[in-house]
Amino acid sequence: MKKYSSYILLLLAGLALGWWLFSPAESTATTEHTHSETSTEQLWTCSMHPQILKTESGDCPICGMELIPAEKGADGLTPEQFTMTENAMALANVQTTVVGDAEDAKGTYTLSGTIQPNEENNAVQVSYFAGRIEKLNVNYTGQTVQKGQVLATMYSPALITAQQELLSAVELKNSQPALYKAVRNKLKLWKLTEAQINSIETSGTVQEYMPVYATVSGTVLDKLVSEGDEVKKGQALLKISNLNTVWAAFDLYENTLGSLEKGQQLSITTAAYPGKTFEGTVAFIDPVLNNTTRTVTARVTLNNKENRWKPGMFVEAKVQTANTTTETLTIPASSVLWTGKRSVVYVKVPGTQPIFEMREVTLGPKLADSYEITSGLTAGEEIVTHGAFTVDAAAQLQGKPSMMHQPKAATENAFSLENEQSLKVAPKFVAQLEEVYKAYLPLKDALVNDDSAKAKASVSQLKSAINAVDMSLLKQSEAHEIWMSTKRELLDQLQQFQQKVDLKEQRKLFIPISENIITLAQTFGATETAYVQFCPMADNNKGAYWLSDETEIKNPYFGASMLTCGNVAKTITSK
Incomplete structure (x- = not known):
């Protein structure tokens, strides 16, 4: 009995020791404490850049706005944005690049084409009489032939009959000269030479086999018959082209037609002669568009x-565009995805996390391996240049706007002077906006003076003034949102204007x-009175x-034709 009691005591002691050593109490408490800390940890975000998430309050690293508390469970993404893991990007080899001016492509674009025979120098060698080809002296395409060279030897019953008629007419030459002359002319029409006809007359015998002579010199492009073939009168035997001159034929897409004209100089290159450039002049532009390829x-x-x-x-040919001074925003052709009439790219949102959003863009002419962008992007943005289809697939899987899923456009109210509200912002911000207004006036004045060239030239100054505005001076999210959306629209519109x-x-x-x-002036004010x-x-x-710095009406929409048409609709007083 004592023996069993000892065993029981030892077992209980072991259980007690195990419970003491491996008790989960501390671990549980620690875990609960950690969870409690995690659940109560506050994240901070930017109202304009929700992809920014910080564990402490402060300013947005992108725009400088004061961070606000983020809602619990927020992923920090707008409805248009989505994420990809680093592993997924690496496996798909997703690559990005920063949008900017392409110096190598600025002012030029590339046309692709092929060398073709000059159709003006093409000829078709035909048989002028029916018969059978007994011997063909042209054995392959590409063979060079000279005018007067014997191309083939033919047996022709019709030609034998015509020779017999000639021999009969010779006997009646003096009594029926017209008949004699008609028979000779018949043989001439069948391309027999004077020497051949005289030889038949002199010998008094019929030639069973008649040679066919080349009527032009050149290179055989196509051999249409073989020895032993029966041919009809007028049937084509060979296609011959003189290749002393050739055509370089290039395909022009509709959006490049305006930059090429007859007589324009082109620089032509080919892989066959690397490092060499050949100059040529545009001799012809097809007046009809190919409906299948949409090219000219x-x-x-x-x-x-x-x-x-x-x-x-x-x-390939390099084409110099008419305007090489305009700032040209370009992106690699590999970054563009097409769906119907829409062209889209994927923009990487600034920050350390791989966050993307789809952006619709308007394309200009193709410049080498790039496209000119007329609207939708601004210099400095980072876009996907390799693996765009993979990024698009990720957007579709996450239910985000993608190439095949077009977001519904928000309904916008028509512009009205009554729709705008006035916001109080830093005086320094208003002073910077005043420079924007001043840069706008030369554009307006150029249109007043009907000067399109000067209007176009003034755009760069206005764009510079807009980009110089420091948006970190705006501390209100509403003001910040109005400025950013208006700025983007303005830059897109000015880029199209150029x-x-x-x-x-x-x-x-x-x-x-x-x-x-006007929206900017009404919302944020001006340091000087504007009308x-x-x-x-x-x-x-x-x-x-339109906005003016004077009450006198000078109409930019009609210029000299109706210079004073209009009235002052509102006065924006200085702040």
Whole structure:
């Protein structure tokens, strides 16, 4: 009995020791404490850049706004944004680049084309009489032939009959000279030479086999018959081309038609002669668009006496655009995704985390391996240049706007002077906006003076003034949001304006530009008095506004034709 009691005591002692050594109490308490700390930890975010999440309060590293408390469980993303893991990006080899001016492509774009035979020098060698080809002296395409060379020997029953008629007519030469002459002319029409006809007359015998002579010199491009073939009168035997000159034919897309004209000089290169450039002049631009490829063919005639150019060779041509001074925003062609009429890219949101959002862009001409961007992006933004389809797939899986899932556009109210509200902001910010207003006035004045070139040139100054505004001076989220959205619209509109040379198109774009400038002046104020002026006849009698520093009406929408049309709709007093 004592023995069993000892065993029981030892077992109880072991259990007690194990409980003491491996008790989860401390671990549980620690875990609960950790969870409690985690659940109560406050995150801070920026109202304008919700991808920013900080564990402490402070200022936004992007815009300088004061951070606000983030809601619990917030992922810090806007409805348009989504994330990818570093591993997913590495596996898909997703690469990004910063948008900027492409110095190598600025002012030029590349056309692709091929070398083709000059159709003006093409000829078809035909048979002028029916018969059978007994011997063909052209054995392969690419063979060079000379005018007068024997191409083939033919047996022709019709020609034998014609020779017999000639021999009969010779006997009646004196009594029926007209008949004799007609028979000789018949043989001449069948391309027999005077020497051949005289030989038949002199010998008094019929030639069963008649040679066919080349009527032109050149290179055989196509052999259409073989020995033993029966051919009809007028049937094609060979296609021959003189390759002393050739055509370089290039395909022009619709958006590049305006930058190329007949007589323009092109720099042509080919992989066959690396490092060499050949100059050529545009000799012809097809007046009809190919509905299948949506291209127009432009031709350059090239000298080929050295037999350098071979039909079928690929060539490229550099085209100098008319305007090389305008700032051109370009992106790699690999970054663009197309769906219907939409062109989209994926923008990487600034920050350490891989956060992306889709952006619709408007493309200009293709420049080398890049596209010119007329709207949708600004210099300095980072976009996906490799792996865009993978990023798009990630957006679709997360239910975000993507190439195939177009977000519904928000309904916007028409511009009205009554829609704007006034916000109190830092005087320094208003002073910086005053520089924007001053830079806007030369653009307005150029349109008043009907000077499209000066209007286009003044855009750069206005863009610089807008980019110089320090948005970190805005501490209110509402003010910050208005400034950022208006700034983006203005820069897009000004970039489009720089692509226009027609005064009518410039004035059409000046309407939304003016509306955005007026929005800034009404919302944030001005350091000097400004006047909102209105012309009821502008924009096809819909009416349009503009901002002026004087009460006198000088209409930018009509210029000299209706200079004083309009009135002062509102006065913005200085702050």
